[in-house]
Amino acid sequence: MSESPHSSAPLGAALRGAADTLARAGVGDPLVDAELLVAHVLGTSRGDVQAAAIRGDALEPAASAALDELVARRAAREPLQHLTGRAPFRHLELRVGPGVFVPRPETEIVAxxxxxxxxxxxxxSPIAVDLGAGSGAIALAMATEVPHARVFAAENSVDAFIWTKENFAEVGADNAQLAFIDLEHAFAELDGTVSVVASNPPYVPDAAIPRDPEVRFFDPPAALYGGDDGLDVVRVLSGVGLRLAHPGGVIVIEHGEWQGAEIRRILTADGWRAASTHPDLTMRDRATTALHP
Incomplete structure (x- = not known):
């Protein structure tokens, strides 16, 4: 006999069904996503969901209906972080949604x-600047993990700035300051005083098509595409960094795994010293650093 639509369902079975649906849709970690979606629906943690499944707990009809809706949206490849409204980054949990780039684990090495x-x-009391702050991930990581520093963040997208502002307010780091301003003209009052200039700029070449639907259809194009070779904003960053940093100051730029050599060339040609490219945890080149002359 089939279950009544108003009866409770085993949570474990709901998890398995959600994971199967997501796997068929090509989601990379379907069980993880299913657990996180159940946790979001229940207002609890992924660990609690796993424990509840082992205990044989039931999922109430309202929760089951909410889960079905979220699973359908995730199966359509809407980003998990848009569905939960949250993205983990180092020790932070940031608010994200349409209009802002979702921070990735690989950016944690940049931070x-x-x-x-x-x-x-x-x-x-060193000064750091995050240019093109997006969700505020790098800036807020610096501010909270180096509390004796002063951190300034610049963002120039109206849609992204809504999220940046919310995250700055929620984290409440007294040593962090946010400005709505183009990175090219950001923080002239700090010229020659900055110890660290950091950025995760748009670096995808205009003609490239991101592989993942979550990126291709949901990340804002302004946060992805950086000109014919993807490095238009990097060229601007190099000049802005030279203006902001003091002698010996460091610039840190995230980029694609194939772009390290060209970014080292750009920085060196502009006068930066000791340009060096660093891998992320997957051993793909992810960031290039250099020293102010």
Whole structure:
């Protein structure tokens, strides 16, 4: 006999069904996503969901209906973070949604490079700048993990700035300041005083098509595409960084795995010293650093 639409369903069975649906849609980690969606519906953690499934807990009809809707949207490849409204980044959990680039795990190494340079700065109150802050991931990581630093973030997309502003307010880092301003003209009052200039700029070549539907259809184009070779904004960043940084200051730029050599060339030609490219945790080249002359 079939279950009544108003009866409870085993949570474990709901998880397996959701994961099967997501797997058929080509989602990379279907069980993880299913667990996170159930956790979101129930207002709990993924670990609690796993424990509840082992115990044989039931999923109430309203929760089951909410899960079905979210699974259908995820199967259509809407980003998981848009459905939950949250994206983890290092020790932070940031608010995200349509209009802002969803922070990726690979960007955590970019933040680490910036944090390490900021901690090594000689000043007792070093200054860092995040250009094109998006969700605020890099800026807020620097501000919270290096509390003696002063961090300034610039964002010039109205849609993204809504999310940046919300995350700055929610995290509440007193040493972080946000400005709605083009990165090319950002923070002239800081010229020659900055220890770390960090950025995750748009770096996808205009003609390239991102493989993942979540990126191709849902990330804002302004956060993805960077001109014919993807490096138009990097060229701007190099000049802005030279203006902002003090001698010995560091620039940290995220990029695609194939772009390190060309970015080192751009930075070196502009006068930066010791340009070096660093891999992420998957051993793909992910960021290039250099020192202000």
């Amino acid at each position: 680490q490079l910036a944090i390490d340079a900021l901690r090594a700065a000689a000043s007792p």
